[in-house]
């Protein structure tokens with residue numbers, strides 16, 4: 001028999017938890033839902049546009065009754081639960097309906113505060129929380145002329161805007177001396193007030209409401225200074241309180257809200273709680289983004305998938321008044337130890353303020369131009385060191401040098417992971433993927449497919465820019481497109497996260513877990529999965545040759561006439577007469593038609609037949625050579641110049657460092673090929689600045705350059721940092737390679753990867769944070785312990801002349 005799950009509270013957090021749960025474990029529970037409101041689950045955030053007449057109540061329904069039915073969920077609406085009997089594990093609703101549970105989810109939201117002042121219960125005094133409130137306000141606006149809104153916070157201002165749109169004369173009465181004082185500083189609050197005043201809304205600031213006036217119905221309000229304002233409608237938008245009465249009455253531990261731990265369980269482990277009713281680590285939340293994070297964790301736990309933990313959220317706020325762009329996050333006031341960076345262009349109505357402590361953003365307030373809000377929020381949340389971009393920070397992400405090639409508008413430079421729609425947790429990558437894969441052309445289509453901008457709507461401008469950019473510029477050809485292939489809707493990052501978080505250790509396991517549409521996969525996903533598994537589980541995952549491209553399976557590059565090229569590894573490009581002799585003998589013995597030096601200073605034996613390959617390898621092996629991996633998505637060559645030992649300009653021993661680097665890094669499988677170089681002085685004869693990682697000697701040490709590229713599209717490497725010693729070069733190189741291995745999408749060169757994630761993010765881990773760097777280098781070394789097996793030797797030792805020949809050909 002299935003376990004019984006009862007949800008009390010049919011609102012945004014509770015039903016989101018069910019949605020997540022149904023994705024993870026659709027058949028685990030018999031689910032019953034009790035909702036106090038008579039409606040199915042709707043988007044509370046969109047009550048503001050309903051009030052202003054931009055949307056109808058029907059348009060904001062998130063899950064209609066058919067959704068409950070189709071998932072076999074029993075729904076009781078208009079049925080507030082009045083008793084929670086934890087001893088008998090039952091709930092009872094006001095109408096007498098009862099339900100037993102094995103697990104219970106409380107998601108009772110908040111109650112709007114009604115000020116304890118005379119007259120607050122008069123007819124015509126409303127709060128702003130649910131559809132019934134909006135219906136009362138709409139009805140009042142049809143009859144009356146004047147409205148007073150008590151509270152100049154987010155809700156009060158949205159109510160004021162909505163009522164104004166309905167034709168009422170609206171006055172906002174606010175206790176503080178500027179609007180939204182919990183999210184805005186005085187400057188931005190003043191600009192907001194001006195914009196709203198231009199829309200015909202009046203304000204009484206630093207004003208306390210002392211009483212609501214009227215006999216039966218409201219006729220006005222009286223302020224503490226004795227003045228009165230006439231009003232036919234009074235909206236109290238003076239804050240919310242977690243709705244904990246049911247939990248409290250049942251004996252569950254409550255403080256300001258229902259107290260939960262990191263798994264979203266209350267003190268009774270059978271009882272979970274999510275949403276605004278919850279108090280977690282002392283904090284309560286009044287915005288959806290954190291509640292959706294809680295929902296994920298609760299669903300995970302309910303599905304018994306385990307270990308996800310909610311650790312609290314940093315929140316950001318936007319206002320949903322059309323034409324007013326406002327964004328706020330974190331500590332926007334600062335203190336004596338913080339500095340404020342401010343850009344104020346009064347003529348254009350733009351104000352941007354960043355509060356910075358120790359080169360890290362702690363708070364942001366944006367008015368008039370909020371496009372960089374999500375980026376600042378990301379920097380804030382990640383604690384990114386902004387020293388490198390200080391001078392351009394206020395101008396936005398598009399102006400910061402390392403963010404890519406810059407063209408194509410500001411949305412172009414955002415990373416795929418940048419959150420565009422905070423309400424629904426939709427990132428740029430999700431949106432571009434939907435646009436390109438599903439051929440979307442309109443905002444409504446994007447909303448329908450991704451939910452982006454379908455809630456509060458404040459990211460609409462961003463989504464539109466993204467749409468214009470993506471559709472307009474053939475965006476699907478850029479590496480930002482993320483679904484691994486047509487066999488799945490999951491992105492590379494999602495697949496990697498699943499492999500890591502759910503300890504998936506084989507290709508079939510990954511495909512099963514992520515519900516691959518094609519159970520055999522294809523030539524795109526199989527090699528990618530093989531690489532991701534190799535990278536994540538060194539020593540545990542057994543390489544799957546059938547999931548490799550032909551070159552990698554044959555350990556040689558196939559040439560256009562069907563023969564192969566064989567490139568033995570020549571460490572740092574330094575060879576010896578004995579090695580040359582051995583290569584010459586192999587070339588003669590197997591009648592290799594062409595012997596040529598490669599661009600990476602190696603010797604290439606071109607035109608080896610497939611049958612001869614194993615013999616050629618065996619002979620080269622016997623002479624001490626290992627494979628040069630010239631065919632693989634792997635570390636290839638380390639090119640060096642002659643350096644200090646021979647060259648009169650040389651300032652360091654580039655040759656030996658190159659040899660050491662190659663000994664350290666050979667054999668590593670990487671998302672794409674990786675080339676290194678070491679030059680003995682800034683004359684840079686080894687062309688270090690067009691390599692994936694290039695080292696250039698200077699008098700005082702070594703400069704490291706990364707993400708360079710020769711090939712069709714030359715890209716000069718970015719300067720990463722300067723270090724003093726060869727040992728440091730090795731540690732930084734190992735860390736850089738490991739970060740690339742762990743973060744890049746399969747077949748993404750270092751150049752594209754660094755452009756995608758931003759050089760600053762790489763520098764932060766490889767340069768600024770010594771602990772992270774060492775951890776990366778250690779993981780690289782650990783992985784190398786398993787990777788440095790010469791495939792030629794392995795093959796020769798196996799004695800199986802045919803073992804490398806594929807069973808099922810996978811061609812690139």
Ligand SMILES: Cc1cc2nc3c(=O)[nH]c(=O)nc-3n(C[C@H](O)[C@H](O)[C@H](O)COP(=O)(O)OP(=O)(O)OC[C@H]3O[C@@H](n4cnc5c(N)ncnc54)[C@H](O)[C@@H]3O)c2cc1C
Nearest residue numbers: 009011012013036044080081108109275276286287288456
């Ligand atoms: C007008 C408005 C605008 C908003 N704008 C934004 C915004 O722009 N961005 C943002 O992030 N957030 C916004 N919010 C806040 C957001 O809507 C809430 O954070 C979110 O809805 C909270 O979800 P919840 O599930 O915890 O509570 P709710 O969505 O309130 O759901 C709780 C439900 O439980 C029901 N309930 C309570 N007690 C019982 C009981 N005993 N038995 C059965 N049912 C019960 C309630 O009736 C309610 O339906 C806004 C809120 C409002 C009111």
Ligand code: SF4
Nearest residue numbers: 641647650680681685
């Ligand atoms: S890079 Fe400098 S040290 Fe190396 S060969 Fe060229 S000039 Fe000499």
Ligand code: SF4
Nearest residue numbers: 560598599710711712
């Ligand atoms: S440059 Fe072109 S032709 Fe020459 S080896 Fe590379 S791919 Fe082949």
